[in-house]
Amino acid sequence: MALWKERIKMPRTRTHVKFFLIPLSLTLLAACAGGLSFRKQADVPEEKIALLAGQIEEVVVNTRLEQPSALDYNVDKRTGEVVGELEPMSVMISTEEIKRKMPALADLNADNEIMLSAVRARVLRQPAIAELKQKGCVGENREALLECLGAEWCGSDRDLKNRAAYIVLTENRDRRTIFDQLIEANGLGSHALGRVREIYAQQIYKKAWAGTPLQLTDGTWTRK
Numbered sequence: 001m002a003l004w005k006e007r008i009k010m011p012r013t014r015t016h017v018k019f020f021l022i023p024l025s026l027t028l029l030a031a032c033a034g035g036l037s038f039r040k041q042a043d044v045p046e047e048k049i050a051l052l053a054g055q056i057e058e059v060v061v062n063t064r065l066e067q068p069s070a071l072d073y074n075v076d077k078r079t080g081e082v083v084g085e086l087e088p089m090s091v092m093i094s095t096e097e098i099k100r101k102m103p104a105l106a107d108l109n110a111d112n113e114i115m116l117s118a119v120r121a122r123v124l125r126q127p128a129i130a131e132l133k134q135k136g137c138v139g140e141n142r143e144a145l146l147e148c149l150g151a152e153w154c155g156s157d158r159d160l161k162n163r164a165a166y167i168v169l170t171e172n173r174d175r176r177t178i179f180d181q182l183i184e185a186n187g188l189g190s191h192a193l194g195r196v197r198e199i200y201a202q203q204i205y206k207k208a209w210a211g212t213p214l215q216l217t218d219g220t221w222t223r224k
Contacts, residue, residue, distance in 0.1 A: 042186060042187045042188050042189075042192075044186075044188060044192045044195050044196065044199075045108065045186060046195070046199055048104060048107055048108050049108065049182060049196060049199050049200070050199050050202070050203060051104045051107075052102065052104035052105060052107075052108055052110070052182075053199060053200045053202075053203035053204075054203045054206065054207065055101065055102040055103070055104050056102060056119055056178070056203075057203050057204055057206075057207035058101070058207055059098060059101045059102060059119065059123060060119065060122045060123055060126055060207075061126065061207050061208070061209065062207075063093060063123050063126070093120055093123055093124075095113075095116050095120075098116055098119055098120065099111065099116070102119070108182060108185055108186060109185040109186060110181050110182055110185040110186075112181070112185075114177060114181055115177075115178060115181045118174040118175075118177040118178050118181070119174075119178070121170075121174045122171065122174050122175070125167065125170065125171055125174075128167055129146065129167060129171060130209065132163075132164050132167065133209070133211065133212045133213060134211055135154065135155075135160070136149060136153035136154055136155075136213060137149060137153065137154035137160060137161070137164040138164050138167070138168055138213070139153075139212065139213025139214060139215060139221055140201070140204050140205065140208060140212060140213070140214050140215065141201075141215040142198075142201055142215050142217065142219075143197050143201065144175065144179075144197040144198075144200040144201035144204055145172045145175060145176075145197075146167075146168045146171045146172055146175070147168065147215070148161070148164050148165055148168050149213060149221065153213065153221070178200075179193060179196055179197060179200070182196055183196060205224070208224050209224070210223075210224055211223055211224065212224045
């Protein structure tokens with residue numbers, strides 16, 4: 001009789017364990033599927049990014065490049081690129097000079113060669129960009145990127161438009177590198193890119209020279 005009762009209880013016990021394990025398994029699967037959803041996303045250090053963006057734009061816009069005396073140095077007027085046998089980065093602006101002018105790099109863990117190279121390239125390209133801005137061929141948009149403007153601003157000179165397109169392409173490549181380095185160095189996700197660009201655009205607008213074409217919030221363009 002006791003044996004019969006034991007046989008009756010066993011299926012009931014297994015059934016209880018089975019139903020207990022099902023919700024537990026579903027919970028674990030949901031946790032695995034969610035991946036990083038349980039981790040808090042890093043906050044965007046807005047004040048520090050604004051400070052660094054201001055320092056970078058100050059260096060880019062207002063650095064006066066000392067022309068080396070060597071004859072084999074030249075700047076391609078069409079592209080704004082440095083040509084010749086000399087290494088322009090070490091001749092015209094050094095890494096140490098950039099670090100000195102941008103102390104906020106260290107606070108954002110962005111003091112690395114990739115960041116410095118992008119900033120130096122922008123410094124060397126700035127004279128060509130300044131010329132195009134004064135002519136109305138390029139301007140600063142709300143995404144913190146340089147943008148080619150239409151014939152209404154730039155005229156119908158095809159060579160000038162081609163030159164502007166090339167410079168915009170290379171300039172925005174370096175700007176995107178700066179944004180990516182800020183996000184990576186501070187453990188931010190891709191969700192932070194929009195906010196980083198917004199903060200950066202504000203500093204570009206502040207540091208821009210008079211006459212620079214700027215995009216307004218409604219998408220239209222004006223000169224500073």
